[in-house]
Amino acid sequence: MTDLQIERERSSYNISGGCTALIVICLLGKLYVANAGDSRAIIVRNGEIIPMSSEFTPETERQRLQYLAFMQPHLLGNEFTHLEFPRRVQRKELGKKMLYRDFNMTGWAYKTIEDEDLKFPLIYGEGKKARVMATIGVTRGLGDHDLKVHDSNIYIKPFLSSAPEVRIYDLSKYDHGADDVLILATDGLWDVLSNEEVAEAITQFLPNCDPDDPHRFVPHWPHMANSCLLKNKNCGHGGWHL
Template structure:
C-alpha cells in the first residue's frame, strides 16, 4: 500500500554571537514521472554563505547528472565534488568558511538515498528501531587521511579533536584554507523503504550532541504530525542544554 508522506522542519539559533548559519531544504518535486522528496541540512561555519550556496545549488547539481537514475551513488559523489569545486572557485565571494551537509532523496516513496559530509545526521525508524544512514566524519576517525596530506589532528584538553587545530569535522564543503587536509567526498547509503519504516530524521549536530539516535525517534513517537515532531525534537534538545544552532527535518511515512 502506498504510504502517505508528510514533512516538517524547524530551526533555532544557538547561543553563539554569530548569525544563524544553518540552511534547510524540505520539499517535494516532480521530475518526469517521478516524485522526489528533497531534504537537506546544511550546517555552516565561519559564515553562512557556503551553506546558503548549497541550499540553492546542490540538488540542482545532483539532478542534472546524466546517470542519476541509473547510477545514483556515483551521480551523488560527482555532484558533491563538482559543487565543492564551484564553492572553492567562488571563495573570494563566499568567504573562507564552509559547511557540512546531509542530503536525502526519497524517490517515489520507495527508495531513500542519503549522502553526507560532516556531522549532520540522517536516521530512520524501522519497526521502532533507530538506524543511522549517514556517517559522522570526525577528525580522530580520519587522522591517517589528514596526516597523509600533511595535516594534523589536535587533541587539546577540554576540546574536541580538530583538523589543523581548527575544524571539528574531517569532511566539509568549502574551507579553502584547509582543503588540502579536508575531504568533501560523501558517504552514500541507499535504503529501500519497507512497511516497517515510518520515520526519517535529518538534523544538525546540535541535536546529536545531546541525544542518541534512539532518543530522537522515541521522543517524537506520539507527535501528531511531522511539523510538531520537528518542533518537539528541538525543544527536547534545548531542554538537554544544547547550545548550538539546531536544524531538523522530520518525514513521516504512514
C-alpha cells in the first residue's frame, strides 16, 4: 500500500527517487523483520550470529527478473535480452556457441549465438557492480516509479518489487542476556564490514556499558562505528566517518 500511495502522490508532493526499507516490529513476544532492498539485519546472541534478512540484488533475484522479462518481453524495449552470458556477446561470435543462463536454469549451458543475443543483457555486472538494465543495483524497495534507462523511454519500475521478505524470531524460545542485540544497517556498513566484524566490535563494546542503562547505545554508537570501520583495510585516515 505504501508504494501505491507513493505512486499516487508523487506528483502532488514532488516525490522522486526511491529507497530500500528494513523495519522491525516487536509483537506478542516475537520479532518480525521485514526487508525490501539490500539493507541487512542480524541478531548477535551470546556471540552467535543469526541472519534476519536476505539482500535483494540483480544477482540474488536473477531468475525472478529473467522470468518477468521472458513473460513480458515488451518491458525490455527491444534494447535488452533477458538471457545472461558470462560476458558481452560480440557480433563476430554469431553462430558460435557460448555459455548462457535462462530464468529456469541454476547452472550454465551452451547455446548458439543469434542476433537477439547481441542486445544488452537485462542483468549485467557482478557483485556490487551488478545492475538491472545498466541502471540500478537493488531490486526491491519503495518508489522509483519514474526511473528510466538512460536516454530512453524504458521504465525500470516493473522489475522492482516492493514486497518485503519477512522473518520471524520467537523471543520466548531463547534465553537472552543484556549484551544480545539486533543490528540493522544499510549497505554503507555491510559493504565494508562482514557480519563477523560487526559482531566482534559489538561484543567488545557492550561490556564497557551499564547493562541497566536503556540509552547505553546512543552516546557511544558513533565512536564504536567509526572504530569498527577504521579497522577495515579499506578505511584509513580520511575514510569513513560518522
